[in-house]
Amino acid sequence: MRKAVFLFTLLFVFNSCSSDDDVVDAALNGTWVLNKASCFCGFGEDFDFSGHKLTFDSSEQRVIVENTDDTWFVAESGTYTFINNGSTININGRLYTYDIEGNSLNLIFVDNPDIADDEIGLFYTKD
Incomplete structure (x- = not known):
């Protein structure tokens, strides 16, 4: 009986520590088109961001x-x-904080405080 309780407890512990604790955010799904980047980047004022897209499938991560x-x-x-x-x-x-408000997705790069000028904010609209 003790062996059965031990095995059941062990099984419970291993099942509770799985990767399915990751968040599935359905609002993230779909194609997002870059509108603007805020960074110390070397692109000109007339840079076309619209060719930069992210297409998320949260269920498949x-x-x-x-x-x-x-x-x-x-x-x-x-x-x-x-x-x-x-x-x-x-x-x-690369780690980003993210925020979704309606059709807007904001990604902010979590920068390394030891590296100067690595901050970047990316602002997308849902396609």
Whole structure:
């Protein structure tokens, strides 16, 4: 009987420590088009941000990053997994706080205080 209780307890502990504790935010799903970037970046005032898109699939924890040229803000073009804990999102090893209000998504890079000028804010609209 003690073995059965021990095995049941052990099974319960291992099942409660799973990766399905990640947040699935349905509002994040869909394609987001970059409108503006606030950073110490070297682009001109007439830079066209609209070719930079993020397409999220929260149920698969996958994001497709699209860029129009060699310039990228979140990651190079490709498909990546992401981790969402509800207030921050980790895309390709880069951590961002995020906020969704209606059709607007704001990503703020969680910067390293030891590195000057690595702050960046990215402002998207749902497509």
